[in-house]
Amino acid sequence: MRNEDLFKRLIDTKKRIIRPLLFLTVIPYLAFIYVIAFYPNYFSNMLLNSNVSIGIILGFLLIIVIWIVTLLYVYLANKHIEPIIKDLNN
């Protein structure tokens, strides 16, 4: 019984960590593609007095978001998932 409880806790913990991170990746990406698909002109607006467009800034931000998501997941998994796996193995 104890093992089953632990296993359930593992699944729940994983879900709690993975779902928000998945949304944090997929929603901005789909939004990015959506703007390119339907409102490409929006991305051509330039930041004040420069030749740097909003599209390029958001593109780079998206790369940074992707980096943060992967690092955050590794951190959270080591902190919350690994201990449960360890308990399960004992």
Added chain:
Amino acid sequence: MLKLFTSSQSGDLNIVAIWMFLIFVAVTLYITFWAAKKTQSTNNFFTAGGNITGLQNGLAISGDFMSAASFLGISGLVFLSGFDGLIYSIGFLVGWPIILLLIAEPLRNLGKYGFSDVVSFRLDEKPVRILSAFGSLSTVILYLIAQMVGAGKLIEILFGLPYITAEIIVGILMILYVTFGGMLATTWVQIIKAILLLSGATIIAVLVLNQFDFSFNQFFDAAVNTHDNGAAIMAPGGLITDPVSAISLGLALMFGTAGLPHILMRFFTVSDAKQARRSVAFATGFIGYFYILTFIIGFGAIILVSNNPAYLSDSGNILGNNNMAAIHLAHAVGGNILLGFISAVAFATILAVVSGLTLAGASAISHDLYANVINKGANDKSQMVVSKIATIGLGLMAIILGIIFEKQNVAFMVGLAFAIAASTNFPILFLSIYWKRVTTRGVITGGSAGLISCIILVIFGPIVWVDILNNAQAIFPYKYPALFSMTITFFGIWFFSITDNSLKAAK
């Protein structure tokens, strides 16, 4: 091309490039010799003994992903149309969190050598293995042809070698690495190449930005003022002309990455799920950094290459084609030495990527088809023999297909490989991990329908039907089939699973 490489510069270029390349070959063959002693079992052959660390595997994964085609192709695309190159980079990169969050750990925990182990885990093994092997092999072979043709042309230009000689050199070195050194040698070849490529691209980017005092404002101003399209290069442009194509391409890029067999098999080279996670985090870091570099290189080439007569033909076009933008830029900012270094790195990159692909293909043949379908219960020794024969066979096939397709436009093959990975390999893997009610009938029907619809839609689409077969109008109007073929696969698997009343389904 002639103007640049047969002038007085060519002697210098060839010496630097050829020496660099010979050193790379010597080092990698030595590694292969060392790895061969440790590669005595099938397990070692396909997983390098499971002793690769997270950082090493992260580098090797990013090496698999940073092919010469993506280095030269994406920087060439940025050079041609600016912002549009970023769409590809981000689409490729966003596949990585998907792999990390949804695939990497279950794959590492349930599988042995490849994703087919996981798909066939709860299902009827034989048909599922055959389908997975077809999915893997079609992805691998399409990708391999595209790499081989690109390799031959690039080496022809950079080293002045005849196309056929280039194909044979690449094919034979790849066969040596994989047959004797297995996954261990392939991984180290990939690691060395990843470090070389990241360093080379960093040097070019730093030398370019240095000319603008590292100010992105000045840098982008200069690009907008130089390019014929002016400020339009900072916004979405000609690459994607309609919403359906944008979404379809976006899906293929995101989910295709998560279905590439040569990438997925790398998760078995590390010791556990923890190291698998670390590998993806490192790989995402390196790949994202690499795409930022290719973006800077593409814009740098707009400024420094596009109106420098040394790199233009008499008609004003760039020598070679747009894919040569990064190579010309290396010469523009770093002279013949950097040009030679980048040429050698490009050659090394091709070798490393085709080795990884061949190993993934050999795994589908020997592990899925031979050891689990044709001769179930085959002993380790015979499986090892089949793996090596499969490697040699795939290598020879790559050389022959590379020569046959020399004059063909093969760019669509990478797109097709990604579409198949996104519409067959990814859905069957994803649903067999996360959907309890999936059945063998669902996976086989849906997966095959996705695979076949991909191929048909690409053949009837604009790239093959109009550009290659010279018909007036495409039967299927979109270049990228993933939106449709992925829908077919997911719907097929769902529908044929829930309507499956067989005894097996009830289990």
